[in-house]
Amino acid sequence: MLFTDVYPREPEPMKSLHELTAKHPWNVMATSTDEGQFLSMLLKLIKAKNAMEIGVYTGYSLLATALALTQDGKILAMDINRENYEQGLPIIQNAGVSHKIDFREGPALPVLDQMIEDGKYHGTFHFIFVDADKDNYLNYHKRIIELVKVGGVIGYDNTLWNGSVVAPPDAPLRKYVRFYRDFVLELNWDLAVDPRIEICQLPVGDGITLCRRIS
Template sequence: MAESVTKTLLHSQALQQYILDTSVFPREHELLKQLRTATFEKYGHLCELNIPGDEGMFLSMLLKIINAKRTLEIGVFTGYSLLITALALPDDGKVTAIDLDQEAYEVGLPFIEKAGVSHKISFIQSDALSALDQMLSQKGDGQGRAEEFDFVFVDADKSEYRGYHERVMRLLRIGGVVAYDNTLWYGSVAKGQEELPEFLRSRAMEGVASYFYDGHTAIVEFNEFLASDPRVDISQVPIGDGVTLCRRLR
């Protein structure tokens, strides 16, 4: 079952299941459920690359609280968080999504279209740094093409988080919020890589093992950087495997 594969820092599986059964699954949009299942069927445990349902509900609430209208998503995979965002935005809202993997995005595209929110989404097939640099090159060119985002969600290459941050600070409006995913890295930031789930260390995952292990070091360094960045207020939320919210101050 797709529901059995989810990122959480809770030590009680029963408590995590309680949260899902009482707060998430009853209110989860039917097309989000279908997308989650389709991702699991195609990618197996790699469905972990999408955010879990409870984190999705948290982000949806946050978008509505701050009245976000223009958002940016760095790292899409099959688009679970992208669909959550599009559903949360007003009808004239816009989310710009960046990912190199067009094939994975197209797994989720039929569900996005069925939900009637595809008009809110602009997908850019590109590595994120190049796409962000392109946006910055257009900023202030007097042709109305520069983006100034209310909210940014980052869930891509952890080793590039610092580079994303420097660019996002120039694209996010003052008072806007950026959310960085996976900033507690399965709890391993406190106790080491041995805290990673067993399935991530199995032989079946050898093709992506470096992603999970290299991410540990990158996240630890990024967390230390954010703690000293005077440009943002920060709050690290222990949902999923950690989400750090940064509100731009200047």
């Protein structure tokens, strides 16, 4: 977590949620403030209205998304832990954007499978942000590529994974970093050769890969 003093334009609700999250024992999971600003700018540029977020935590990136969408915008937000989300919810409510959020507790894959089976959600999302279990990133991609519209954007967080994606195989790494590194590497390779998307990997936060669906 970086000091907020260097981000004078961070909206007050986001600053409050940032400070709350910094006190949480799992704050290593938090979206960085620079990434929050980046997502906000991106969503405004693409004029996103219908969004999805897989992996919410306390809701910092979710709040950035909700603030950036139009008043009639909607976000489907999924996380296995409602308790973390509810810690940030009062701030989201005070920001006046909670009406945009449809939060669902539980694994995202069954929800995605049901949406695909229903058929009516194909190509309906302008933006989808994934910041969840890295070992399922490819499983998410196989599904959400059908749900994002042509011209829409998918963002995968943590694709630099503490810099481990360019580290030698025998580099000393923390246990959890080493465990998930191969999953992140596999995602990066698969995205690089997926003909349905254009990609751009940016060194924002812990790395974010943007995928624009082209077919």
